[in-house]
Amino acid sequence: MQTRRRFLTSTSSAAALLALGPLRVSAEADPAPGEGALAMRTIPATGEKIPVIGMGTSGSFEVGQGTPEYAALRDVLKIFFAGGGTVIDTAPTYGNAEDVLGALLAEQGLRPKSWLATKLSGVNGREAGLAQFDSTLGRLKTDKVELLQVHNLGDLKTQLALARELKAEGRTRYVGVTHYLEYAHDELADIIAAEKPDFLQINYSVVTRGAEKRIFPLARDLGVAVMINRAFEDGKLFARVKDKPLPDWAAASGITSWAQAFLRFALSNPAVTVVIPATGKPHRQADNLKAGVGPDLTADERASLIAALA
Numbered sequence: 001m002q003t004r005r006r007f008l009t010s011t012s013s014a015a016a017l018l019a020l021g022p023l024r025v026s027a028e029a030d031p032a033p034g035e036g037a038l039a040m041r042t043i044p045a046t047g048e049k050i051p052v053i054g055m056g057t058s059g060s061f062e063v064g065q066g067t068p069e070y071a072a073l074r075d076v077l078k079i080f081f082a083g084g085g086t087v088i089d090t091a092p093t094y095g096n097a098e099d100v101l102g103a104l105l106a107e108q109g110l111r112p113k114s115w116l117a118t119k120l121s122g123v124n125g126r127e128a129g130l131a132q133f134d135s136t137l138g139r140l141k142t143d144k145v146e147l148l149q150v151h152n153l154g155d156l157k158t159q160l161a162l163a164r165e166l167k168a169e170g171r172t173r174y175v176g177v178t179h180y181l182e183y184a185h186d187e188l189a190d191i192i193a194a195e196k197p198d199f200l201q202i203n204y205s206v207v208t209r210g211a212e213k214r215i216f217p218l219a220r221d222l223g224v225a226v227m228i229n230r231a232f233e234d235g236k237l238f239a240r241v242k243d244k245p246l247p248d249w250a251a252a253s254g255i256t257s258w259a260q261a262f263l264r265f266a267l268s269n270p271a272v273t274v275v276i277p278a279t280g281k282p283h284r285q286a287d288n289l290k291a292g293v294g295p296d297l298t299a300d301e302r303a304s305l306i307a308a309l310a
């Protein structure tokens with residue numbers, strides 16, 4: 001017999017699935033591409049295509065087993081895969097996020113459908129990096145990941161060399177570098193030019209557009225895939241549009257929430273491959289996924305969002 005919490009969880013999950021609206025939903029959790037499906041973009045290094053909406057796990061997956069938040073994450077993942085999502089970003093230093101993610105993917109048999117990105121994070125030296133990666137694989141319950149990133153440029157030379165070694169061994173498909181603050185953009189751009197990683201991950205939003213200066217043009221020139229973090233400024237953008245109506249052009253672009261407008265803004269830069277909003281709430285996961293269907297914003301639409309947030 002279902003417990004009340006279990007019942008509520010599955011009921012809210014069904015409601016959130018319905019809320020996917022025009023986004024094509026698949027019971028197989030693997031919708032075929034086509035009309036209504038999440039848009040895909042190409043990773044230049046290989047030509048592999050990934051869905052434009054991924055998800056983060058910082059904060060949202062740092063929850064205790066057996067809590068209502070943990071139960072909600074089960075639905076967050078169900079909705080994510082049902083809507084066509086695959087790309088999930090995590091890190092060994094996001095509290096217990098890797099453990100929670102690994103357990104929930106294993107429980108639902110979803111590892112084969114997922115495209116996992118994690119990091120070498122806060123470690124110094126090759127041995128420490130290797131030990132951390134081995135532990136990460138255990139926590140994620142897998143024997144390889146799709147993307148291994150050097151977190152916040154820490155111990156860069158050694159950790160990037162290690163990531164490349166692991167790539168050569170088939171334990172990661174791609175290597176990357178990450179940061180999340182604008183002061184590091186110039187250093188990151190220099191590193192990208194020198195190292196040409198497969199991926200870079202950087203912050204970009206309607207109000208923080210520094211990546212447009214050097215990082216995006218460089219990524220396009222060199223064929224580096226771009227993953228966007230903090231498209232909601234860690235949630236702070238929502239307070240800035242509280243009680244503001246959506247722009248009048250939004251509905252015609254299939255945009256029905258500010259979250260979708262913010263994500264579509266990030267995706268409208270042609271250098272961007274995937275954006276990874278984080279939420280622990282099933283209905284917000286459905287909301288975020290819907291940003292991945294519809295046209296890129298025009299220059300005027302982008303300008304109107306920038307003005308709305310100014």
Ligand SMILES: NC(=O)c1ccc[n+]([C@@H]2O[C@H](COP(=O)([O-])OP(=O)(O)OC[C@H]3O[C@@H](n4cnc5c(N)ncnc54)[C@H](OP(=O)(O)O)[C@@H]3O)[C@@H](O)[C@H]2O)c1
Pocket residue numbers: 055056057058059060089090151152178179180201228229230231232233234235236238259276277278279280281284285287288
């Ligand atoms: N250096 C790095 O490599 C680095 C740094 C920062 C982040 N990241 C990665 O990027 C991911 C995303 O960044 P982030 O987590 O800092 O911030 P974010 O995605 O900009 O914002 C997350 C916040 O937005 C809220 N939210 C999500 N969807 C929403 C919706 N549809 N409507 C209203 N509120 C919504 C969430 O609250 P609820 O959970 O309550 O919904 C949460 O508070 C991280 O999880 C992590 O994987 C990497």
